């Protein structure tokens with residue numbers, strides 16, 4: 278059976294998400310911004326939490342772990358490099374490790390940059406990746422603990438996933454990201470189409486995620502730092518992609 282997903286909002290602009298294996302009954306929360314919305318989503322679906330898969334240590338991704346662990350006795354899986362900063366960790370994982378959620382299986386992809394130990398979980402059989410605060414719809418996370426080059430390399434790893442991979446990220450930032458992206462690539466027609474689509478989604482109070490890697494490759498400037506026109510458009514024609522990426526990220530920080 279394919280994985281079942283529930284997506285819901287937490288805190289002010291975080292997303293919570295559950296992935297469920299109906300064969301075994303296993304259910305994982307990807308991060309736990311706060312406990313109550315996760316519990317409400319579990320109740321509504323009739324599921325019991327068996328696992329929490331943590332992408333990184335920030336409080337808006339880990340604040341609900343302790344209460345959920347106390348209630349459900351679930352397993353907490355976290356990036357090895359950040360386990361000391363995350364509560365109630367049972368298992369640590371690194372690049373190339375596999376994490377089972379019932380019969381579902383995720384590959385761990387290390388994506389440092391936003392934090393130094395950030396990881397993503399790629400459920401390849403279900404064509405789903407949970408990318409935390411590394412890649413956003415038409416954006417990317419702030420480079421807080423790593424270097425721009427590190428973040429660029431992490432984004433390239435995610436970009437290399439199959440085009441039909443559905444991406445779930447940690448925040449609803451898409452509208453603001455598109456406003457910025459249009460300043461980098463004002464002539465990008467696919468991006469203009471996404472702008473129209475996102476306006477409709479938000480007007481209907483729908484989430485703008487998941488998005489596919491295939492669409493992000495065409496529309497997200499942070500995945501396009503090695504496209505010649507993107508570098509030229511910001512006055513860095515022919516410069517190394519990591520430098521173009523760093524300039525786009527710096528402009529977004531000021532936007």
Ligand SMILES: [Zn+2]
Pocket residue numbers: 333335391410
């Ligand atoms: Zn974060």
